[in-house]
Amino acid sequence: MNAVLELEKVEYAYRRNTALRGVSLQLKPGEVVAVTGASGCGKSTLLHCAAGILTPDAGVVQVDGQDLAELPEEQRAALRRTKVGVVLQFGQLVPDLPLVDNVALPLLLGGHERGEAHQAARRWLDQVGIAEDADAVPAELSGGQTQRAAVARALITGPSVVLADEPTGSLDSRAGQELLDVLLEAARYRGAALLMVTHDNLVAASADREIRLRDGLIQHEVAL
């Protein structure tokens, strides 16, 4: 089976601080991979490179066989919108938009009609269990609810891969477990591969494979 996400010898440095020193990994469709490691080991940088948010200094990032570096900006944004879903620690929703608009955003930005996009967004909000909060703005909701909305937004376009950076990091253990269940179930429902960056051993244990980073390099990789 072809990899939906492939990173090959990816390097990245923040000025003099090298975050990644040639990391390679592959994700197959439907696979769940956890990236763990101490703070500052390069986990989030790896995820941001995979999402196309950061451009690596060296190496290749391919999504569904397409090299991100070779795509013009417009196509890269379109690829990120349709093939990659991103969930960050605090949801990072647009603060002044109601949840339904936030979740519908990838479709709206892709040129879909408002009614059609809203219909899909409401379906996804129902899927992640917050249908009744569709018209609320993020500030009116709990951290767990905004994270659920972020999961819905990440999955609404039917991406091949979902990238989650500490998705449960801002939640208590119960809300974290609930969100993790929602994320895994939704990703499986879509058949999307899931790459999660986490500090939490329980979250890592739910993955098919764990990759441990240390000082910008893969220290070890284990199937769970």
Add this chain to the structure above:
Amino acid sequence: MTLETLVQLARSRTPADRSRVQLATAALAFSGALLLGALRIARLGKGELGNDIYSNYIAESGLRSGLIAILIILAALTGGLAVQALRLGTAARERRLAALRLAGASRKQLRQLTVADAAIAGLAGGLLAGPAYLVLSLLFGALPRMARILPGAEPIDALLWIPVVVMMTAAGVVIGSLLHRDGTAAPQPQSASQRHTGIVAGPVLIALGLLTSPYMGYVGSTIALAGTALLFLSTSGLWIRWLGRRLQRSGDPANLLTGVRLMTDSRPSSRICMLLGSCGFLVGSMANGIASVVADETTTSATSVSFYTTGFGLTIAGLVLIVLTAIAALIVGVADQLVDQRRQLASLTALGVDLPFLRRVIRRQLTVVAAPALAAGLLFGTVIGINRVSGGAVGPFDPGTLLLAAILTAAGWLFGHLGAAAAGLLLRNQLRDALDPENLRAA
């Protein structure tokens, strides 16, 4: 992205964002009204008109083109106010754009959103320009004949309104494009050697201007003015940092916090200090000029006095617009600082800091920058103003000049305080947002 989505995402939703767009719209409406005035005067044709009805600035064909140019310059300066208003909350909007980018927006789409936001303000400003012109022409119509520089509107002038609406919308598009930052490098701070050069070169240029102006006229006074601006630029940074350090040592918590905020980034405050000082200097010079015209025996006829004072008044109006733009820029800087430091400010809420306290800090931060700069500029401008440099009739130590200087210095000080009070009012939504404990969990 469909047009509906573009408008939906671009339109303002939060109170802070709405007040930003309202300010920009008001500035663009005023700018459009001035443009309408220029077009209205241009419609009068090229010949001489009766100066029993019109102001000499309109009646004399040579002066008419000058007045049109002045109105266009004033419109552009007012447009600068709109730019500053639209810059309000840059940090918050950049965060919003980052969230949109995360949702899959391309750089082009983000640019479209910024442009659409400003274009909507431009369109609204253009539509309001017509009523604004009617109000302005009525107000000017109530003034003495020489000052009636905006003729009353006629039904056919409605046709002039259409191009103004188009121009204001286009201005919004241009402002939006300019404001959309795409990895712009941060400005470099002024180096110590640049500062020292300015401290030496500024007084040298002032002295050179004073010595040469009796022979070189306005070339000399321009040199003196350039020297003044350079001196203000070089010393304002030192002044702001000295002030910041002094306030940081204060036992009053409001002063302490003001000092910290000034020291965090002293550059914007220094630049505004320089601009306000220079504008104050020019306004003082113009006031000196008016005093000179009134005092000069050769121009004491009522027509001459009103002619010159109207001209000086127009220049002062332009300078006041620059001062307002500078104060607006200062407010923008403070507002962005509020957003950037919202976590720290939210944590102050836990220590019992409330909205009135933070409003007092912001007012003080703006006052210590604006009031002394304006007052000093007005004082020096009135005493050694351009007219004096060029050998005008009023000397620097005439009792009348000193009285005028004292009045203007007090007015500058008061204006600085009023500006700061108005800023506190304008920034109330940002202040409330900054103190929201919700910010403690913001990334």
